[in-house]
Amino acid sequence: MTLVLTLTVIVGLLVLGTPLIVSMGAGVAVFSLLDGSWVLHYPQQVADGMGSFVLLAMPLFIFAGMVMNAGGIADRVFAFARSLTGPLPGGLAQVNVSTSLFFGGMVGTSVADLSATGSTIIPQMRRNGYPAAYGAAVTASSSGIGPLMPPSSPMILYAAATGTSLSTLFLAGIVPGLALTAALMTVVAVQAKRNGWGERTPLRFGDVLRTLRSAVLAFGVPVLVVLGLVLGLFTPTESSAFAAVYAVAVSALAYRTLDWRRLYRCLVDAAVLTGEVMLIVGVSVALGAVLASAGLPAALTEFAVSVVPGDAQLGYLVVLVAVAAVAGMLFDPLIPVIMPVLLPTILAVGIDPVHFGVVIVLTVVIGQVTPPVAMSLVVAAKLAKVDAWHVFRANVPFLVATVVVLALVMVFPELVTWMPGAVGE
Numbered sequence: 001m002t003l004v005l006t007l008t009v010i011v012g013l014l015v016l017g018t019p020l021i022v023s024m025g026a027g028v029a030v031f032s033l034l035d036g037s038w039v040l041h042y043p044q045q046v047a048d049g050m051g052s053f054v055l056l057a058m059p060l061f062i063f064a065g066m067v068m069n070a071g072g073i074a075d076r077v078f079a080f081a082r083s084l085t086g087p088l089p090g091g092l093a094q095v096n097v098s099t100s101l102f103f104g105g106m107v108g109t110s111v112a113d114l115s116a117t118g119s120t121i122i123p124q125m126r127r128n129g130y131p132a133a134y135g136a137a138v139t140a141s142s143s144g145i146g147p148l149m150p151p152s153s154p155m156i157l158y159a160a161a162t163g164t165s166l167s168t169l170f171l172a173g174i175v176p177g178l179a180l181t182a183a184l185m186t187v188v189a190v191q192a193k194r195n196g197w198g199e200r201t202p203l204r205f206g207d208v209l210r211t212l213r214s215a216v217l218a219f220g221v222p223v224l225v226v227l228g229l230v231l232g233l234f235t236p237t238e239s240s241a242f243a244a245v246y247a248v249a250v251s252a253l254a255y256r257t258l259d260w261r262r263l264y265r266c267l268v269d270a271a272v273l274t275g276e277v278m279l280i281v282g283v284s285v286a287l288g289a290v291l292a293s294a295g296l297p298a299a300l301t302e303f304a305v306s307v308v309p310g311d312a313q314l315g316y317l318v319v320l321v322a323v324a325a326v327a328g329m330l331f332d333p334l335i336p337v338i339m340p341v342l343l344p345t346i347l348a349v350g351i352d353p354v355h356f357g358v359v360i361v362l363t364v365v366i367g368q369v370t371p372p373v374a375m376s377l378v379v380a381a382k383l384a385k386v387d388a389w390h391v392f393r394a395n396v397p398f399l400v401a402t403v404v405v406l407a408l409v410m411v412f413p414e415l416v417t418w419m420p421g422a423v424g425e
Contacts (some may be wrong), residue, residue, distance in 0.1 A: 002031060002034045002035055002294060003031075003291070003294035003295075003296060005030060005031075005034065006027045006028075006030050006031040006034075006290065006294070007027070009023075009026055009027050009030050010023050010024060010026070010027035010287075011330065013026055014330055014331075020280060020331060020332070020337075021276075021279050021280050021283055024280070024283045024284060024286075024287050024337070025283050027287060027290070028042050028283065028286050028287055028290050031290045031293075031294070032290075035293070035294075041289075042286040042289065042290070043286075045282075045285050045286040045289045046282035046283055046285065046286045047282065048285060049281050049282040049283075049284065049285025049286065049336075050278050050279075050281060050282040052160040052281075053237065054156060054159045054160045054166055054236070054237065055156065055157075055160045055278065055281065056237045056240070057151070057156055057166070057236050057237045057239070057240040058153060058156050058157075058240075058274060058277065058278075059270060059271070059274040060240035060241055060243065060244045061151040061153065061156070061240045061243060061244075062153070062270045062273055062274055063244050063247075063266060063267065063270035064151075064221060064240070064243040064244045064246070064247040065247075066266040066269050066270045067244070067247040067248055067251050067258060067263070067266050068103075068218070068221070068247055068251065070251070070257075070258060070262040070263075070265065070266050071247070071250070071251030071252075071255060071257040071258045071262075072251075072255070072257045073103075073215075073218040073250070073251065073255070073257075074099070074103050074117055074120065075120065076211070076214050076215040076218050076255075077099055077102045077103045077215050077218050077219075078095065078099050078103075078117065078120060078121065079211045079214065079215065080102070080208075080211040080212055080214070080215040081095045081098040081099040081102055082095045082201070082211075083203075083204070083207040083208045083210075083211045083212075084098065084203075084208055085097075085098045085185075086201035086203075087201060087202060087203040088185070088189060089188070089189040089192045089193050090185075090188040090189050090191070090192035090197065091128065091192070091197075091201065092121065092124055092125045092128055092130065093125065093130065093134075093135075093138050093188040093191075093192060093197070094185055094188055094189070095121065096117070096121050096125070096135075096138045096139055096142055096188075097138065097142040097145075097181060097184045097185050097188060098181070098185070099117050099121065099142075100117065100139075100142035100143055100145045100146060100181075101142075101145050101149070101177070101178075101181045102219065103117060103146075103218075114139060114140065114143045114376060114379045114380055114383070117139065117143075118136075118139045118143075118379070118380055118383040118384075119383055121135070121139065122135045122136060122139055122380070122383050122384045125138075126384075129197060130197050131394070132384045132385070132386045133381075133384065133386050133387075133390040133391045133393070133394040134191075134197075134394045135384055136377075136380035136381050136383065136384035136386060136391045136394070137377075137380070137391050137392075137394035137395035137398060138184075138188065138398070139380045139383070139384075140368075140369050140376040140377045140379070140380035140391065140395060140398075141184060141369055141376075141395055141398035141399070141401075141402065142181075142184055142398075143368075143376055143380075144180065144365030144366075144368065144369070144376070144402065145177055145180055145181055145184075147173075147361050147364060147365060148173040148174075148176050148177030148180060148358070148361060148362070148365075149173060149174065149177045149222065150170035150171070150173065150174070150222060150225045150226055150229075151170065151221070151222070151225050151236075151239070151240065151243065152169075152170065152173060152361065153277075154333070154335055154360075154361045154364050155169040155170060155173060155357060155361060156236075157277075157281065157333065157335040157336050158335050158339065158357045158360060158361065159236075159357075160281065160336075161281075161335060161336055161339035161340065161343065162339060162343055162353050162357070164353045164354060164357055165354075166236040166237075167229040167235070167236050168354055168420045169354060169357050169358070170225065170226070170229060170236065171226070171229065171230070171419045171420045171423060172354050172355075172357065172358050172416045172417065172419060172420050173358050173361065173416075174226075174419050175415050175416070175418060175419055176358055176362065176405065176409050176415055176416065179405050179408065179409075179415065180362075180365075180401075180402065180405045183401040183402070183404060183405050184398055184401055184402075186401070187397050187398055187401050191397065217250045217254055217255070218250070220246055220250065221243045221246060221247060224239065224242055224243060224246060225239045225242075225243060228242065229423075230423045248263070277333070280333060280336055280337075281336045284336035284337045284340065285336070285340060287337065287340070288339075288340020288341060289340070291340065291341050292340065292341075292344070296341055297340075297341055297342075297343075297344040297345060298344070300323065300341065300342070300345050301344065301345040301348045301349070303319070304316050304319045304320065304345055304349060305349070307319055313349070313350065313351060314410065314411065316345075316349040316351060317351060317356070317359065317410050318410070320342055320345060320346065320351075320356075321359060321360075321363055321406070321410065323338075323342070324338050324342065324360055324363045325363055325366060325367065325370075327367075328363055328364060328366065328367025328368075328370070329367055329370050329371065329372060329373060329374075330372070330373060331367075331373070332367065332368065332373050332375050333364070334360075334363070334364050334367055335360060335361075335364060338360075339360070342356075342360075352413065352417070354416065354417065354420065355413045355416045355417065358409060358416045359406065359409055359410055359416075362402070362405065362406040362409060363406065365402060366399065366402055366403065366406065369392075369395055369398075369399055369402075370399070371392060374388070374392065377391050377392055377395065
């Protein structure tokens with residue numbers, strides 16, 4: 001009964017529009033009062049949750065992404081993507097997806113990718129005959145590529161929650177990220193041919209080389225992170241420091257687009273966003289302790305074992321992903337909230353934590369475009385100045401493609417494990 005009341009309080013406050021941090025904190029407080037727990041136990045859990053060493057990478061990667069947004073690097077990446085993918089069916093819609101692949105890997109978060117590219121490309125798509133809701137849908141779904149490519153904030157949160165190697169997670173997400181890109185570009189091509197949307201610009205190698213020279217320094221952050229991890233030059237936490245310094249140097253010295261005022265704004269915005277995320281991480285650890293004390297992880301394990309026939313790893317994976325998908329429709333960010341509940345079950349049934357890490361990140365991507373929260377859809381709809389429900393309807397084909405990629409990753413773990421294995425991680 002105590003657990004039911006705790007979950008009712010959390011979900012009820014979320015439905016009423018209460019911020020996630022307040023809703024989870026209220027749930028922890030209600031459980032503590034009803035259970036008679038030691039009053040200082042859960043505040044200590046909050047502090048411990050924010051003290052994970054791997055979380056040191058997050059504020060620096062967030063700051064690097066902020067600097068790239070402020071430095072106008074997205075415009076250079078957009079120009080290169082247009083010269084390369086503009087000839088494909090769908091024109092600007094293909095550019096939208098490919099820009100998210102190139103730029104999302106630098107920023108590592110969906111909303112940051114949306115903010116950087118959406119305000120530029122959505123108006124251009126409207127001027128070239130694409131419906132506004134469709135332009136917003138392409139932007140919202142393609143922004144989900146970023147969390148799969150290093151540096152990825154969701155993977156940092158997952159590593160902190162599970163103790164999984166962050167460098168292995170970064171490498172494990174590359175192939176699924178490329179697969180998601182290919183799936184979304186295929187949907188764009190089919191819809192463009194069917195509806196006659198968009199112009200196709202001819203491929204000019206001169207334009208490709210010119211825009212590549214202009215944008216080549218912009219690709220330094222993901223290259224720096226991946227090569228550094230592959231060659232063993234530094235840890236993921238150390239790579240975040242290199243990424244921050246590199247972003248400032250490129251924006252301020254090479255491109256000369258970052259002044260002191262913008263740098264100060266980046267520092268402030270990065271500190272605020274980091275504070276918000278860290279508080280949610282800390283409170284989610286306390287909430288996980290509450291749910292563990294109430295026996296929810298053990299009950300979930302028993303449920304999975306009773307539902308899945310025999311010792312079928314895929315069956316366990318389907319059950320856990322279904323639980324996470326439902327939670328992802330309500331919680332954003334999902335990983336620090338759900339992993340304290342799912343981790344004991346993952347370990348109990350023998351699921352590879354690295355494989356599940358990529359699966360849960362894809363589940364997060366799906367949750368960001370699925371109501372009622374649907375953060376990416378809401379942001380894209382605001383940028384396009386259209387109703388979010390219209391964007392959701394236009395996004396259905398892209399949502400189906402993302403679910404297909406998730407299913408492939410679940411059925412074929414080699415898509416996740418090949419890259420880390422190839423470099424000896």
